[in-house]
Each structure stands twice: as structure tokens, then as C-alpha cells.
Amino acid sequence: MESGGNSLATVAGTDGTKRRVCYFYEPEVGNYYYGQGHPMKPHRIRMAHALIANYGLLNRMQVLRPVPARDRDLCRFHADDYVSFLRSVTPETQHDQIRALRRFNVCDDCPVFDGLYAFCQTYAGASVGAAVKLNHQHHDIAINWAGGLHHAKRCEASGFCYVNDIVLAILELLKLHERVLYVDVDIHHGDGVEEAFYTTDRVMTVSFHKFGDYFPGTGDIRDTGFGKGKHYAVNVPLDDGIDDDSYQSLFKPIISKVMEVFRPGAVVLQGGADSLSGDRLGCFNLSVKGHAECARYMRSFNVPLLMVGGGGYTIRNVARCWCYETGVALGIEVDDKVPQHEYYGYFAPDYTLHVAPSNMENKNSRQLLDNIRMRILDNLSKLQHAPSVQFQERPPDTELPEYDEDEEDADGRYDPNSDREMDDASPVDETSCRPANEIQTIRAEMDIIENEMKDQEPHKLAAEHAKDVEVMDEVMPPCSKASGIESISVDEPSDTKVEEDKHAAR
Numbered sequence: 001m002e003s004g005g006n007s008l009a010t011v012a013g014t015d016g017t018k019r020r021v022c023y024f025y026e027p028e029v030g031n032y033y034y035g036q037g038h039p040m041k042p043h044r045i046r047m048a049h050a051l052i053a054n055y056g057l058l059n060r061m062q063v064l065r066p067v068p069a070r071d072r073d074l075c076r077f078h079a080d081d082y083v084s085f086l087r088s089v090t091p092e093t094q095h096d097q098i099r100a101l102r103r104f105n106v107c108d109d110c111p112v113f114d115g116l117y118a119f120c121q122t123y124a125g126a127s128v129g130a131a132v133k134l135n136h137q138h139h140d141i142a143i144n145w146a147g148g149l150h151h152a153k154r155c156e157a158s159g160f161c162y163v164n165d166i167v168l169a170i171l172e173l174l175k176l177h178e179r180v181l182y183v184d185v186d187i188h189h190g191d192g193v194e195e196a197f198y199t200t201d202r203v204m205t206v207s208f209h210k211f212g213d214y215f216p217g218t219g220d221i222r223d224t225g226f227g228k229g230k231h232y233a234v235n236v237p238l239d240d241g242i243d244d245d246s247y248q249s250l251f252k253p254i255i256s257k258v259m260e261v262f263r264p265g266a267v268v269l270q271g272g273a274d275s276l277s278g279d280r281l282g283c284f285n286l287s288v289k290g291h292a293e294c295a296r297y298m299r300s301f302n303v304p305l306l307m308v309g310g311g312g313y314t315i316r317n318v319a320r321c322w323c324y325e326t327g328v329a330l331g332i333e334v335d336d337k338v339p340q341h342e343y344y345g346y347f348a349p350d351y352t353l354h355v356a357p358s359n360m361e362n363k364n365s366r367q368l369l370d371n372i373r374m375r376i377l378d379n380l381s382k383l384q385h386a387p388s389v390q391f392q393e394r395p396p397d398t399e400l401p402e403y404d405e406d407e408e409d410a411d412g413r414y415d416p417n418s419d420r421e422m423d424d425a426s427p428v429d430e431t432s433c434r435p436a437n438e439i440q441t442i443r444a445e446m447d448i449i450e451n452e453m454k455d456q457e458p459h460k461l462a463a464e465h466a467k468d469v470e471v472m473d474e475v476m477p478p479c480s481k482a483s484g485i486e487s488i489s490v491d492e493p494s495d496t497k498v499e500e501d502k503h504a505a506r
């Protein structure tokens with residue numbers, strides 16, 4: 001396998017340079033349960049965390065407990081009625097809402113389970129919180145292994161995903177950065193994220209995935225974006241059994257070219273671990289090191305990096321992979337010998353972090369790979385320069401409420417005082433972490449614009465508003481027109497009430 005390194009890294013600092021890392025973990029996350037026989041197991045996040053803790057990595061980074069995303073945070077991307085539905089549906093009441101279940105695709109792959117909404121709020125809150133942290137510019141890398149649910153659509157659950165935390169995090173990053181790159185190494189196409197940003201040139205999505213008679217069915221190499229977004233969606237279709245060398249023979253040249261032509265201000269890496277060898281649902285043949293080489297390579301560019309999880313259904317390997325990649329983020333090569341800890345038994349019989357890939361056939365011939373690489377590099381060469389956006393007032397960060405200091409620590413490891421100078425609940429008028437040039441963003445601006453409406457002259461107001469809606473529509477294609485036409489039979493509490501309830505519960 002080629003080793004890392006690239007031209008940008010030599011300018012910005014060598015790959016070995018230490019990075020400031022923050023890591024989001026909610027100790028409750030492992031308790032959510034999709035149901036008997038369901039391959040998606042949030043317990044794997046807890047297993048990864050236990051490994052990370054027992055390898056001693058927690059004290060090398062800032063560990064944060066996520067603040068749950070609120071309704072209004074989720075509604076930056078998702079339809080109001082879909083969010084209301086997720087908030088109100090329960091395993092007991094779901095049978096009274098068959099039409100809504102069908103309409104929002106909450107069935108089979110995406111079942112209703114206890115605490116479903118709280119689960120969504122947790123993993124989305126962590127990804128948005130991680131983006132806020134990166135925007136504060138005190139960290140180089142932010143990690144949320146509970147996130148990466150890339151299939152969720154604006155008003156539809158899909159592929160075990162209900163809320164698209166990645167889209168929400170990218171929207172947050174766009175408040176500071178003109179351009180954000182999304183890279184997806186899950187075995188499944190990153191369709192939800194691609195769709196959300198298909199018509200904009202401010203977000204480039206690059207997905208490496210199994211293509212051909214495989215969920216979700218999208219991700220053809222010919223799908224490259226639309227309108228202003230033409231050539232800003234990149235799809236790398238792969239076949240069964242791809243190994244580390246084959247994978248990197250595409251990943252590195254494509255990403256290198258993407259970084260050169262797109263010059264993103266921040267990168268989101270979806271590290272779905274179902275592309276590993278031996279995955280229960282996957283059919284690739286990557287080793288943990290081969291998978292982690294993607295993270296190592298992205299890190300080498302020294303651009304603010306948000307690392308999220310995603311798929312991964314052989315849970316001991318998911319834990320191995322995300323623990324090892326946490327080490328990569330920190331610049332630490334963790335030992336192959338798994339330390340004694342509560343889930344030690346899962347790593348029998350060898351109790352090692354690395355397991356050899358299988359001898360399965362690699363259906364990706366050299367010729368096929370060369371052809372894919374050439375076509376994609378050719379498309380990328382059509383992008384003359386990185387697009388820029390009109391500079392405007394920067395919208396405020398998503399305000400995350402202060403952590404409750406009386407709350408129990410996360411496994412005794414979370415220290416709410418450790419982040420004093422990095423106040424997540426920074427008041428919006430705080431100027432210390434504002435950039436000199438502030439840029440426009442997409443959907444989040446709506447709040448500010450609406451608040452400012454009364455203070456502006458009517459003609460200016462209308463113009464500003466229209467422009468913003470235009471930008472928003474360009475980035476957010478409307479969904480299936482369902483919202484607003486058909487009302488759902490859910491008892492919908494007002495936002496104010498939800499806020500009160502939430503605070504009462506905390």
C-alpha cells in the first residue's frame with residue numbers, strides 16, 4: 001500500500017504533527033436497541049468507547065457528552081412534520097399511525113423502538129456539537145462514532161437512519177467555511193448526504209461504495225450533480241472483495257485531486273465500518289489498517305476534520321476499527337494486543353485489534369479500477385477552480401445549552417469543567433472566535449433573517465429573504481411534496497412544550 005502524504009500536507013505541516021482532538025460520547029447510547037435480530041446495534045458504540053478508554057486514549061483528547069439536538073436543530077434539514085412524527089411515535093402507539101409509518105418509511109429496516117427520538121437527538125446533537133467545536137477553531141479533529149447516519153432523507157427514514165446528522169453538521173460547518181468536503185467510505189452509497197447537496201457547489205460529496213444490486217441502489221459513476229452542483233458529486237462504484245491496495249489505488253489519487261481542485265475549508269469523513277472484511281452485511285475485504293488509511297490520509301491535509309461512524313454490523317470489528325482510527329486521529333499507533341476490559345470476551349480467540357482479511361475473490365480487476373480512476377479524475381479536471389461565495393454576516397453558532405454540572409459523569413470520565421475556556425454555549429455576540437470574513441450559509445440563516453425582519457426596510461427585507469430562500473432551495477431540493485398536504489394523525493405538542501419537557505427531564 002502507498003504511504004500517506006501529499007503536497008498540501010507539506011505546506012501545512014507534516015502528517016506526524018499533533019492534532020487537537022475532541023471526542024463526543026453519550027454513555028446511554030449503547031442502551032438503545034433496534035429490536036431482536038436487527039443488525040444495527042448501538043451497543044457497538046459503547047464497545048468502541050470501552051476499547052478507546054482502556055487503550056488510554058481518553059486522556060489524550062477532550063471528551064464531551066453531547067447535548068441533545070432540539071426540534072429546531074433537526075428542522076434545519078428535516079421536514080417539521082417528519083420531526084414531529086419521530087418525536088411522538090412510540091412502540092405502543094405506532095399501530096394507530098400506519099399511514100404515517102408508511103409515508104415516513106418507519107418500518108422494517110427502520111423500526112420504531114423505545115427512545116427512538118432521544119437516540120436521534122443524541123447522535124445528531126453530537127455531530128452538530130462537533131461541527132460547532134471545529135468552527136471555534138480550538139480543535140483540528142472532532143469525533144462522533146455514534147453519527148454518520150448517511151441514508152436519512154429530509155422526510156424519510158432509510159437504511160437504519162432516521163435523522164441525517166451529517167447534513168446537519170455540514171450545514172453548521174457552512175456557517176464558517178465556503179466549501180465543505182464530504183467523504184464516505186461506508187460500503188453503502190452515501191445517498192442522503194449526496195441528495196441534500198446535489199445542486200450546490202459549496203459541498204462536494206465523494207462516496208466509495210459497492211454498486212450493483214445493492215442497497216440503496218444509487219451511486220452510479222455517471223451521477224455527478226446537477227445545475228451549479230454539476231461535478232460536485234463524485235461516485236466511486238466498487239465490486240465485491242476489494243482489498244486494501246485496490247481501494248487505496250482509487251482513494252488517494254481521487255482525494256488528492258479533490259483537495260487540489262475543491263480546496264475545502266473543512267472535511268467530514270463518514271467512516272462506516274461495514275466496508276471491513278467479514279462484515280455481517282458487507283462484501284468488501286478491507287483490513288482495519290486499510291480502512292484507517294483513509295482517515296490517516298484525510299488527516300494529512302491538516303484541514304479541520306469531523307470523523308463520524310456509520311454502518312458496521314460485525315460489532316467486534318466496528319469497535320476495533322473506530323478505536324484504531326481514534327488513535328490515528330491522535331497520531332498514536334495503538335498496540336495490537338487488546339487490553340483487558342468489560343468486553344474482552346468479544347475479541348476471542350486472539351484478543352488482537354487487527355485481524356487478517358479473508359481470501360475472498362477481489363472482483364475489482366486492475367483494468368476496472370484504472371478505468372474508474374481515469375473517468376473520475378477526468379470529471380474533476382473539468383472543475384477549473386474552487387467556487388467562492390458572497391461574503392455576508394456570519395450566522396451565530398448553533399447554541400448548545402450548557403452542560404448540567406450536577407449531572408453524572410459519563411462513565412466517570414466526562415469532566416464538564418474541562419471545557420471552561422471552550423464554552424459550547426458561547427453567547428452569540430462573543431467576538432473572540434469570529435472569523436474576520438463572515439460568510440453566508442444556507443438554511444440556518446432563516447432564523448436570523450426572520451428575527452431581523454422587523455428592523456429592516458420592507459423592500460430590502462423582501463430582496464434579502466428571496467435571495468436566501470433561493471440559496472436554500474438550491475441546496476435543499478424539496479422532498480416528495482408530502483409535507484403540508486396531508487396532516488398526520490399525531491398529537492403534536494408545541495415546540496415550547498417540548499423545550500419545557502426536555503428541561504424537566506434533564
Ligand SMILES: [Zn+2]
Pocket residue numbers: 186187188272274310311312
Ligand atoms: Zn453501510
